[in-house]
Amino acid sequence: MTEINWGALAQSWLDRLAQCSEPGRGVTRLPFTPEHRAALDILTELMQNAGLTVSMDAAGTLIGRLDGSADGPVLLLGSHQDSVREGGAYDGIMGVVLPVLAIQKLHASGRALPFSVEVLTFADEEGVRFPTALMGPRALAGTFDMAALDMQDRDGISLRRAMKDFGLAPENLPGLKRNPANILGWVEVHLEQGPVLEHAEQPIGIVTAICGIERHSVTLTGMAAHAGTVPMELRRDALAGASEFVLAVEALAQNTDGLLANVGELQVRPSAVNAVPGEVTLTLELRAPSDDLREEAAQELTSRANDIAVRRNLALDISRTYAQAATPCAHELSSRLAQAARKQGHKALHMPSGATHDTSAMADLCPVAMQFTRCKDSISHHPNESVDSAAMSAAIDVLCALLQTDLTN
The missing domain is CATH 3.40.630.10 (Zn peptidases)
Structure with a gap:
């Protein structure tokens, strides 16, 4: 057979x-x-x-x-x-x-x-x-x-x-x-x-x-300006601040066992080749098999976003838009x-x-x-x-x- x-x-x-x-x-x-x-x-x-x-x-x-x-x-x-x-x-x-x-x-x-x-x-x-x-x-x-x-x-x-x-x-x-x-x-x-x-x-x-998930909307607001007339040290560049935050997200996840993090959307305003970005809105998603781990990561990244905003003279708005507990x-x-x-x-x-x-x-x-x-x-x-x-x-x-x-x- x-x-x-x-x-x-x-x-x-x-x-x-x-x-x-x-x-x-x-x-x-x-x-x-x-x-x-x-x-x-x-x-x-x-x-x-x-x-x-x-x-x-x-x-x-x-x-x-x-x-x-x-x-x-x-x-x-x-x-x-x-x-x-x-x-x-x-x-x-x-x-x-x-x-x-x-x-x-x-x-x-x-x-x-x-x-x-x-x-x-x-x-x-x-x-x-x-x-x-x-x-x-x-x-x-x-x-x-x-x-x-x-x-x-x-x-x-x-x-x-x-x-x-x-x-x-x-x-x-x-x-x-x-x-x-x-x-x-x-x-x-x-x-x-x-x-x-x-x-x-x-x-x-x-x-x-099954990992828990939470998502945040993050907006950094600086001042849009002419890219050819404003010196670098006087700029309030929202995209530069957002970029620093994205790297902070990546670094935290790379150094935290079990944590997954992603910035999947970026909206840059005014989004012009010769304009200093005045506002950036981005999404932050965190996943982890432990709710405590995920929530601690969210608190840490909120703190880092505040530090970046203060140091770069940017306004910050960050809010959690979705949360699903781990299973x-x-x-x-x-x-x-x-x-x-x-x-x-x-x-x-x-x-x-x-x-x-x-x-x-x-x-x-x-x-x-x-x-x-x-x-x-x-x-x-x-x-x-x-x-x-x-x-x-x-x-x-x-x-x-x-x-x-x-x-x-």
Whole structure:
């Protein structure tokens, strides 16, 4: 009998799912669209092939369930089906395919599950079509804001209308709230979206936490002036001050373990070749696996911005515009996942996730853990996004080992 290459099999399913896309480069699959429906048809086929009973809840979450050999709490696995515009074929959807294939692999070897499992395919994680996201996991956790149903896409279609047109009953969302006592935990598999595993030549990693995020708007105001008539020592150059601040941001992050910092936008006024910049507005984003670390960095950078402004005779306005708390992964469940990885011969590198995932919302319901897979050249949210078959095979084997672990004690 020919041995199945499970990574190659995963790739074949992902190739089919990548065809469920709007025309154009890469994969564009938005929630509650014909492309979404086509993907659900393929995923239903995949789940049924693995022996799962398939249903859909009021949030549009496709659920594949397999009962274990004993009654008791269920282990939840999965990810999301949607993509960004012109994205890749792995982000989200791979985290649905791999656990289903892990269950199928165990079934093919005649091994029963010690507990029940459900593989969840959430409709909308990216928040591309509607200005909201994570509806599926938030509904399960009881944290979804029903006011979001009135949000509209760029064509003026509300989330409520899109869901009803998809055959769903959004008014039933509050009834989806799960009882934490009935759940063992949640495990998500996702491509790393970064370079660490590829650099370490390791196929999988264990996520320690999903980084908290905060963003600030920073405005430095000096005095616009003629660049040919004002001496250097008399200038109040807002861009020079902003440049010093940007380098301070970079230096702090480089010298602080776990901290990620970025200045991604700069608006310079008057933005003329022969004018001294009189005002600069920039964005500061901080990410860290610890809220204390992130908040301490924000305080330090606020202090440095004040010092720069005073020394350069600039006015400073700085305000926090967004904050999202860090999501630590559950120690016990993550330890079991790491043990499963080591049993398969992997180092199980521990690492934070700088990006947000469905896991961050599921943490309001139950213990959570995440497994990263190696990706090529750190590319994600792009048509060239790629995960090799060997990494997917490794991830499937780790899930198989986890699914054979007694997670009830």
